[in-house]
Amino acid sequence: MRLVDGVLAGDRRALARLATHVENDSDIGRAGLAALYPHSGQAHVIGLTGPPGAGKSSLLNRLIATFRDRNRSVAVVAIDPSSPLSGGATLGDRIRMLERQQDPDVFIRSMASRGRSGGLAPATAGVVHLLDAAGFDLVVVETVGVGQEQIDVSHLVDTLTLVQTPGTGDGVQLLKAGLMEFADIFAVNKADQPGAADLLRGLRSMLHYSMGPDGEWSPAIVRCSAKTGEGIVELADQIEAHLAFLRKSGQREQRRRQIARAEIADQVNAAIRRKLDNQSTGHDQTEHLIEQVAQRHLAPHQAVECLFSLLNLGD
Numbered sequence: 001m002r003l004v005d006g007v008l009a010g011d012r013r014a015l016a017r018l019a020t021h022v023e024n025d026s027d028i029g030r031a032g033l034a035a036l037y038p039h040s041g042q043a044h045v046i047g048l049t050g051p052p053g054a055g056k057s058s059l060l061n062r063l064i065a066t067f068r069d070r071n072r073s074v075a076v077v078a079i080d081p082s083s084p085l086s087g088g089a090t091l092g093d094r095i096r097m098l099e100r101q102q103d104p105d106v107f108i109r110s111m112a113s114r115g116r117s118g119g120l121a122p123a124t125a126g127v128v129h130l131l132d133a134a135g136f137d138l139v140v141v142e143t144v145g146v147g148q149e150q151i152d153v154s155h156l157v158d159t160l161t162l163v164q165t166p167g168t169g170d171g172v173q174l175l176k177a178g179l180m181e182f183a184d185i186f187a188v189n190k191a192d193q194p195g196a197a198d199l200l201r202g203l204r205s206m207l208h209y210s211m212g213p214d215g216e217w218s219p220a221i222v223r224c225s226a227k228t229g230e231g232i233v234e235l236a237d238q239i240e241a242h243l244a245f246l247r248k249s250g251q252r253e254q255r256r257r258q259i260a261r262a263e264i265a266d267q268v269n270a271a272i273r274r275k276l277d278n279q280s281t282g283h284d285q286t287e288h289l290i291e292q293v294a295q296r297h298l299a300p301h302q303a304v305e306c307l308f309s310l311l312n313l314g315d
């Protein structure tokens with residue numbers, strides 16, 4: 001396929017066009033992904049997540065510069081919430097980041113989350129594979145979120161970086177959201193503002209209590225400021241150190257299997273939904289089954305069995 005050859009040859013316009021096909025889940029997108037997937041698996045995939053306005057895009061802008069200095073190519077997938085959460089201030093940072101597109105070794109792609117509860121656009125994984133196959137050294141996924149979204153993105157990446165800022169609590173909410181165990185690196189951004197020391201202390205003591213066994217990665221905490229540039233080199237170092245750890249410990253393969261498992265489960269879900277939506281009678285029959293379960297005529301698992309046999313998915 002011409003687009004596939006273009007992507008492999010480093011043609012960025014072909015890459016952008018195929019990414020649109022993947023996003024739309026078109027036949028061309030599916031065929032392209034199937035052809036390119038065997039070429040993926042080389043990139044270091046990084047999640048950059050945190051509350052709205054924490055400075056993710058600003059940090060990323062700085063990180064891109066640092067990684068380019070190290071001669072690494074960088075692709076970004078920025079997931080935009082369907083409804084803007086943090087106002088106009090962010091636009092300037094997004095535009096500054098886009099200016100980097102002049103550099104052929106930087107590629108930035110925005111995707112709408114389309115309101116899916118997971119916060120991730122359904123095609124995010126596909127676009128990540130595409131960018132990986134296109135040969136970028138690093139693929140960064142920026143997502144807004146404070147809870148489940150971050151756990152979702154952790155199923156997609158090698159390294160998860162959680163951005164926190166002073167004055168947004170002491171980290172207890174992270175603990176509540178069960179996020180401590182998912183983050184590999186904590187970036188305490190806006191360290192130029194008051195309260196950074198308290199946040200650092202809070203995070204350190206919490207990590208101390210949630211320390212894993214020996215031989216595990218102990219999450220790094222990096223004090224940084226996208227405004228002044230403090231800590232950016234250390235953040236880049238920690239991101240690289242985490243990959244080195246994954247490789248050395250053999251956990252990279254383990255992560256890849258987790259990612260493959262999560263993606264297949266996601267696709268199974270999506271495929272069943274698609275099948276239900278496509279079947280002219282599917283919808284009515286689903287509604288009927290829901291009613292049967294609500295009325296206690298069928299147990300939920302029996303309804304699923306009926307559904308599967310309706311869809312010819314039975315075992």
Ligand SMILES: Nc1nc2c(ncn2[C@@H]2O[C@H](COP(=O)(O)OP(=O)(O)OP(=O)(O)O)[C@@H](O)[C@H]2O)c(=O)[nH]1
Pocket residue numbers: 051052053054055056057058059086089090091093094144189190191192193224225226227228
């Ligand atoms: N003082 C200070 N302000 C910062 C810092 N980093 C980012 N900002 C400002 O914080 C605001 C939000 O920054 P963004 O980089 O857009 O944050 P974001 O997390 O990408 O925001 P969303 O993508 O909308 O969730 C902007 O006005 C930035 O200029 C920092 O280290 N210090």
Ligand SMILES: [Mg+2]
Pocket residue numbers: 056057058090142
């Ligand atoms: Mg942003």
